[in-house]
Amino acid sequence: MAFTQNAAVQIASLAVVNGLVWPPRKRATSVAVMGDRILAAGSDADVRLLCNRHTRVIDARRGTILPAFNDAHVHFLMASRSLAELDLYGAETQIEVERRIAVYAAGHTGPWVVGRGWFYSAFPGGMPTVELLDRLVPDRPAYIESFDAHTGWANTPALLTAGVASSGVLKEAAMLSVTRHIPARARAEDLEALRAGMRVAAEHGIGSVQEAGEGQDQLELWKALHETDELTLRVRLAFDLVPGLDAEASKGRLDLYDEMVRAHKTNPGIATGILKAFADGVVESRTAAMLEPYEGTSELGSPLWGRDELAHAVHAADARGWQVQVHAIGDAAIRQALDAFASTTRERRHRIEHIEAPSPLDLPRFADLGVIASMQPQHAEPNRNLFEIWLPNLGSERAACGWPWRSILHSGAHVAFGTDWPVVPLDPAASLHVAVTRQTRAGEPAGGWLPDQRIKLSEALAAWTRGGAYAEHAEDQKGTLAEGMLADIAVLDRDLVTTPMSELAEMKVKATVVGGRVVYEG
Ligand SMILES: [Zn+2]
Structure with missing residues (x-):
């Protein structure tokens, strides 16, 4: 780690210590942050020199310290909106699709049933039918988008409201004919x-x-x-x-x-x-x-x-x-x-x-x-x-x-x-x-x-x-934990050098820092 000449006056506002800085480099176990920028990456001892009693310290507990994911x-926005709507993602069978729609429709009284996430493979022949959605939601318009957002599935009340003659399966631009009638x-x-x-x-x-x-x-x-x-x-x-x-x-x-x-x-x-x-x-x-x-x-x-x-x-x-x-x-x-x-x-x-x-x-x-x-x-x-x-x-x-x-x-x-x-x-x-x-x-x-x-x-x-x-033309600002870069950091719950690849999907985030601000701690 290279300290600048006036290191004595540079005090870290935040330090993430006792981890493994990624990509691995010699002795780098800590990152010091000043304001919204990375001040230094180095050993715990190096970084402690940049801290005083006002420095907030996060203990990585031997986990990996990464540039925040990009x-x-x-x-x-589409995804954020859908957090509060019917979610069919991961439903592998038509039975599971039916169960989730029925539960959601019973628990939500809004004028429309809106959702997303169905897999083509859940339905015989790879597409759902209007009859099925009519049976599950008979009383009001329903519109549910496929997981890839390229196909819509509407029931008869939705098609009537939209005034479109359709099989209930709407590909690509045809989806708009119904979606523009969903209350904004x-x-x-x-x-x-x-x-x-x-x-x-x-x-x-x-x-x-x-x-x-x-x-x-x-x-x-x-x-x-x-x-x-x-x-x-x-x-x-x-x-x-x-x-x-x-x-x-x-x-x-x-x-x-x-x-x-x-x-x-x-x-x-x-x-x-x-x-x-x-x-x-x-x-x-x-x-x-x-x-x-x-x-x-x-x-x-x-x-x-x-x-x-x-x-x-x-x-x-x-x-x-x-x-x-x-x-x-x-x-x-x-x-x-x-x-x-x-x-x-x-x-x-x-x-x-x-x-x-x-x-x-x-x-x-x-x-x-x-x-x-x-x-x-x-x-x-x-x-x-x-x-x-x-x-x-x-x-x-x-x-x-x-x-x-x-x-x-x-x-x-x-x-x-x-x-x-x-x-x-x-x-x-x-x-x-x-x-x-x-x-x-x-x-x-x-x-x-x-x-x-x-x-x-x-x-x-x-x-x-x-x-x-x-x-995004921003590699001089982010994507690397080096002095002067934006302090966008993810702290993982494990050491990625020794983690078996089969367990990678299980890893959890312990802390997230964006612009020097701790925005998540688990
Ligand atoms: Zn996309």
């Missing part, structure tokens, strides 16, 4: 939801999240929390880049975004500067855009942009200084996004999100083009949904290139990890477990699914910290 892809949440409810969401983030050691869309509608909410000094989480908001606009409308939208950013004056708690586009849907509903038809069908999925339209939009944004992130799951969508990023400005660090079923031919292009791979390991959890719906839709040959994070990382590309909350739980421990084992929490399948794509824990942690910071 979730590079979340839908934070009041601003105070949204602020309360974000407070609850921030508590969940703090419990999981998360210091930063990157909101993947609709940021233009959320900026005011986050600023309100900043003004009342309630932000316990840093957020970066992506604004929506949408298809189907003519040249004038596209320009008008970018003018508006530029103006919003100018008026906002980015602060360390709320960042902007990135646009989010969807290139396709998801494999489960066969809306992800594929180069060859889905197994046993003639369907190629649903690309959302015209052939050159995405490239034009990306180039226009790039020219005005915007970074762009593109949701691309199918091999055709991933190729379209890579093609759009070819001949853009490398320094923008454009990104592709998800990368579930790429063509092996495209993997080297991430490093070649300087495109960041933003991936969410929990999506590759080898569960029933993956084996019974995702994999049969693609066929085993294409599925063999599923979520190839090791190939992309080892080709020299930058990789950022996240959850995609609420698509999966906001749980970095669960994410790290899948990243290094390619197994379920129960250890299945033995040896892991596509085990060649397992990575080392050090690599997975880097993608969850420095990788996320790089993906």
